[in-house]
Amino acid sequence: MTVRQVLADCGATDTLAVQISGPSGICLAEAEFDRKIAFEDLPTAGAFMIFDETRDMFEVARNFAHFFAHESCGFCTPCRVGTTLVRNIMDKIAKNHGSPYDINELFKLHRLMQGASHCGLGNSACNPMFDTLNKFRPAYERRLMSLNYEPAFDLDAALSQARQMTGRDDAAAHFDEHPENEAEA
Amino acid sequence: MNATTTFHLDGEEIPFTPGQTIIQAAKAAGAYIPHLCWHPDFQANGSCKLCTVKVNGRFGSSCTMEAQAGMVVENRTAELDDKRRTLLQMFFVEGNHFCPSCEKSGDCALQATAYELKMMSPHFDMFYPDRAVDASHPDILLDFNRCIMCSLCVSASRDVDGKNVFYMGGRGILGRRVHINSESGMLGDTDFAATDRAASICPVGVILKKRKGFAVPIGERTYDLAPISAPDKETTP
Numbered sequence: 001m002t003v004r005q006v007l008a009d010c011g012a013t014d015t016l017a018v019q020i021s022g023p024s025g026i027c028l029a030e031a032e033f034d035r036k037i038a039f040e041d042l043p044t045a046g047a048f049m050i051f052d053e054t055r056d057m058f059e060v061a062r063n064f065a066h067f068f069a070h071e072s073c074g075f076c077t078p079c080r081v082g083t084t085l086v087r088n089i090m091d092k093i094a095k096n097h098g099s100p101y102d103i104n105e106l107f108k109l110h111r112l113m114q115g116a117s118h119c120g121l122g123n124s125a126c127n128p129m130f131d132t133l134n135k136f137r138p139a140y141e142r143r144l145m146s147l148n149y150e151p152a153f154d155l156d157a158a159l160s161q162a163r164q165m166t167g168r169d170d171a172a173a174h175f176d177e178h179p180e181n182e183a184e185a
Numbered sequence: 186m187n188a189t190t191t192f193h194l195d196g197e198e199i200p201f202t203p204g205q206t207i208i209q210a211a212k213a214a215g216a217y218i219p220h221l222c223w224h225p226d227f228q229a230n231g232s233c234k235l236c237t238v239k240v241n242g243r244f245g246s247s248c249t250m251e252a253q254a255g256m257v258v259e260n261r262t263a264e265l266d267d268k269r270r271t272l273l274q275m276f277f278v279e280g281n282h283f284c285p286s287c288e289k290s291g292d293c294a295l296q297a298t299a300y301e302l303k304m305m306s307p308h309f310d311m312f313y314p315d316r317a318v319d320a321s322h323p324d325i326l327l328d329f330n331r332c333i334m335c336s337l338c339v340s341a342s343r344d345v346d347g348k349n350v351f352y353m354g355g356r357g358i359l360g361r362r363v364h365i366n367s368e369s370g371m372l373g374d375t376d377f378a379a380t381d382r383a384a385s386i387c388p389v390g391v392i393l394k395k396r397k398g399f400a401v402p403i404g405e406r407t408y409d410l411a412p413i414s415a416p417d418k419e420t421t422p
Contacts, residue, residue, distance in 0.1 A: 074334070074361030076232050081275035084358045085309055112268050115244035116234045
């Protein structure tokens with residue numbers, strides 16, 4: 001039984017992605033729909049999630065990241081802290097403050113958590129990020145502040161308290177982070 | 186040496202007796218595997234994951250994995266030390282660790298291990314958790330800001346002191362912490378004593394003896410004299 005057959009049998013149209021076996025399972029894009037549901041190919045614990053073209057796979061992965069941060073029991077370091085770091089990075093990207101640096105951090109945390117975590121939850125907690133980054137990367141990249149390096153520390157946001165105290169909000173009270181963008185605008 | 190009772194640790198032949206874990210055999214042979222939650226006097230906890238090694242190409246915790254004849258164990262490789270550095274950074278950002286103002290500085294296993302692995306910065310954004318201190322006991326101060334959840338105090342109080350003063354409870358990044366086994370949840374309402382084994386087991390600066398903080402001046406402390414990787418250097422007395 002292929003994924004495509006299941007989709008046809010349940011009347012799914014305009015399918016963007018299929019998540020097999022829950023959040024820690026595998027995320028498939030259209031090109032892989034001819035793979036078979038079988039222990040040797042796509043083992044499944046019974047879960048089969050279908051996402052159509054209207055869905056945003058970044059938001060799907062971010063939801064899974066929040067799920068794992070909430071579910072981590074906290075026993076071992078890589079999972080207890082790692083799931084929270086991954087959730088924070090996904091939230092940062094969602095707020096359009098991310099950069100390619102943050103995507104590299106997701107891959108780095110995936111490599112650490114996959115080998116070092118105590119149980120399967122931590123070992124597989126980065127799977128939704130890993131799969132969607134490999135198969136739906138534009139969903140991430142269109143949210144990035146810049147495709148180049150961006151510091152984790154937001155200088156302009158750090159000035160907000162000083163602005164509030166002095167009652168100023170003029171241009172000189174803001175840190176100009178992207179003079180080149182403003183020149184274009 | 187009989188080949189059936191040794192394994193290879195970074196190319197070095199390490200003897201072991203059946204039932205010994207990798208880290209126990211390595212320590213007996215004078216080889217250092219970085220660790221925080223493991224202590225030779227207690228049963229392994231396996232939570233800090235700093236002692237993660239590669240056994241025949243697969244990751245495993247050397248504090249819980251039994252040594253087997255002929256196994257090939259990677260320990261101080263660039264790949265593993267890089268992972269350990271990230272784990273250390275995770276400890277530094279999830280708690281409130283301010284070494285310059287901490288009276289355990291120089292005697293702290295977390296600080297000494299970070300020096301050993303050449304951790305230069307916390308790297309990630311700090312979490313700045315809100316953790317209350319417990320000063321209710323006349324002789325002991327508990328500063329949970331520095332807790333690394335190794336649960337050595339739980340083991341020491343239960344297995345050596347026979348008091349069960351501490352237990353691990355709660356879930357996840359915000360919930361998991363050391364609890365005090367008294368109705369009020371305060372250390373002052375337990376029979377904990379400064380002479381207990383648990384009072385001197387903490388590898389970081391959570392369990393502190395009052396009025397003793399600077400009895401040994403900074404510069405002459407455990408890890409000021411020799412790095413944590415030096416043979417016979419154990420985290421706590």
